[in-house]
Amino acid sequence: KFNITVAGGGSTFTPGIILMLLDHLEDFPIDTIKLYDNDGERQQTIADACEILLNERTPGVKLLASTDPKTAFENVDFVMAHIRVGKYAMREQDEKIPLKHGVVGQETCGPGGLSYGMRSITGVLEIVDYMEKYSPEAWMLNYSNPAAIVAEATRKLRPNSKILNICDMPIGIEELMATNIGLESRKEMVVKYYGLNHFGWWTDIRDKSGKDLMPSIIKHVEKFGYSTDTGSEMEQEASWNDTFKKARDVQALDKDTLPNTYLKYYFFPDYVVEHSNKDYTRANEVMAGREKFVFGECKSIIEKGTAEGTELTIDEHASYIVDLARAIAFNTKERMLMIVENKGAISNFEPTAMVEIPCLVGSEGPEPLSVGEIPRFQKSLMEQQVGVEKLTVEAYEEQSYQKLWQALTLSRTVPSASVAKDILDDLIEANKGYWPEL
Ligand code: G6P
Helix, strand or coil, X not given: CEEEEEECCCCCCHHHHHHHHHHCCXXXXXXXXXXXXXXXXXXXXHHHHHHHXXXXXXXXXXXXXXXXXXXXXXXXXXXXXXXXXXXXXHHHHHHHHHHXXXXXXXXXXXXXXXXXXXXXXXXXXXXXXXXXXXXXXXXXXXXXXXXXXXXXXXXXXXXXXXXXXXXXXXXXXXXXXXXXXXXXXXXXXXXXXXXXXXXXXXXXXXXXXXXXXXXXXXXXXXXXXXXXXXXCCXXXXXXXXXXXXXXXXXXXXXXXXXECHXXXXXXCHHHHHHCCCCCCCHHHHHHHHHHHHHHHHHHHHHHHCCCCCCCCCCCHHHHHHHHHHHHHHXXXXXXXXXXXXXXXCEXXXXXXXXXXXXXXXXXXXXXXXXXXXXXXXXXXXXXXXXXXXXXXXXXXXXXXXXXXXXXXXXXXXXXXHHHHHHHHHHHHHXXXXXXXXX
């Protein structure tokens, strides 16, 4: 049986992930789930509710919540990290500051991603260091955002650590693709994909018998994007549905491939800004929606002393985390999209770039599959974006204003160096106490 630490215990995603873990105990037996957060009060609400839930549903599994690193990180096998440094209040700043300057306001793409990245690096490295100090054999399954910058930071600043960087976005999109062509599950598809995190393309999708599924998925995307209008919970939210629909326009740029929907921020930043409300962004939606709901449900479980009738649901979408942990624990060699150092997998691309590509995951970690050469259009876009990500990490390490200004200037979402500078100066002000001093 395994011991797990969930880093970011106070996250709105924690109850759904715990329920998902409890639903998979047969494949992945758990002794203890520990929650760690530096905001003890926020975490306690989640922990108290989850404890009631757990005692009612799976009394064998133990739960413990702590703000003390030693208690939280000793004697664990896996650390599942989904931390959010600065919480939703800072996400709101990441989104609203660029919008004030007429630039895309998003938590992982463009200036918002850089801003969040500069905060996250410190938090993620701290978790890695606790894990290595108290459980040197453990693996960190990291899906903390912004994943691209965090992955580059761990590659550069903790090169020998046991960290697996993974993102749920391709998984979410694959679920939509599968639904759209009438499959039961994305697991019926074998995919080829390459790119950077939140910046990639599917080039080949087949069923297990080898039948090419690309033509039917492309046909759907050309009409409706990835949208089905009936599907997932995410899709029922207007902002996500817009994104899934916009995949149609993104796909038109390269009709042989299927895009990650976040490419819309780089290809159509003007459209995105026009369709954004600079006074009410995704952070506001999430605070008024998911955050309020999850904490409301938790408080009601605590008051009633029972989780009976709770509307908290299993986050089945997050079961890729169990697949990943199982791959390591049982050497399953499952084929998964991971964010790994390129090292020649994309043969005509920078070897030290952190790329998102299929890997076979076993107890030694991910074994990247060869991608080969990629076309000029994608390669050029990726080179520019890798530059943004690497410069951000260098700026963090060297505490360099100049490099962060360069990173912002290089982003396709930012129209000029002077706009980049104005945004940067506002971000520095907003991130006081979170960023290293530049
Ligand atoms: C997707 C992305 C994540 C991102 C999340 C935001 O899952 O892959 O990187 O954090 O969306 O979702 P939210 O509902 O908080 O806007």
